[in-house]
Amino acid sequence: MCNAWNHRAGCNCGWGSGENSLTEYAISVNHFSFVPSIQNSIESYTNPNASCPVCGDSVFFYQSPSGGRVFFDLMEPPWPKHPCTDSSSRPLPLTKTSTVDVFSSEMDLNKEWKPYFISSVKVVDRMLLQLEGYLGDSPLSIYVRKYDLGKRSLTNQTIVYLKEYVPIDGCFDMSMLTELGRPKELEAFKFRSLAKS
Known part of the structure; x- marks a missing residue:
């Protein structure tokens, strides 16, 4: 009786006879129990x-x-x-109500964005999240308003860039990729008091 992959039911090709039987194969596979099983999870x-x-x-x-x-x-x-x-770059038919949506950071190409590596995300209260991480080699703790995120989440795998907001010390423009790979811009604050204002 055959047990080969994708052979028709009732195949008698001889592949499964003797030591190559499915039962003996299953027993030999158990000897490799130290090998981790394949998971159905998606990592960034x-x-x-x-x-x-x-x-x-x-x-x-x-x-x-x-x-x-x-x-x-x-x-x-x-x-x-x-x-x-x-697919969003494909032109749509023009109508009288058509508008051009310009991503705001395209106007600021000459300002310096720096990668921010998130170590941990903590809930401060019902309004704020505190991010611990590194801006370059320097540790930096920042606060983000939950309502600015909407339904999006932040994890240590989220790709984030920061740019200092020059008029106010301790404020940053923050650009991140959402779970679906879409850009999102929001504000981040070095001080909790600034985030609450």
């Missing part, structure tokens, strides 16, 4: 050496923990998506 993943599946250009590939996948030309604000794979 970034490939800085990806190629566009359409045009072949060098791009950045990002997969979020919730499964969203995006190709970027640049892996920092303003998060320019690669046009070959960006």
Whole structure:
């Protein structure tokens, strides 16, 4: 009786006879119990050496923990998506009520964004989250308003960039990629009192 993969039911090809039987195979597999089983979980993943599946250009590939996948030309604000794979870059028919939605950070390309690496996220109260992490090599604790995030979440795998907001000391413009790989801008504060104001 055959037990080969994808053979028709009742196949008698002889593959499963003797020592190659399914029962003996299952017993031998148990000897490798130290090997971790494959899980059905998705981790955040970034490939800085990806190629566009359409045009072949060098791009950045990002997969979020919730499964969203995006190709970027640049892996920092303003998060320019690669046009070959960006469905939002396809033109829509013009109507009388059409407007142009300009991503605000595209106006500030010359200001310096720095990556912020989140170590932990703590709930301070019903209004604030406290992020512990590093801006470059320096530890930095910042506060973010929960309502600015909406239904989005922040974890230690969230890709975040900060830029100092010059008019007010202790304030930052924050740009992050959401779980679905979409850019989101909000404010972050070095001091809890600033975040509450």
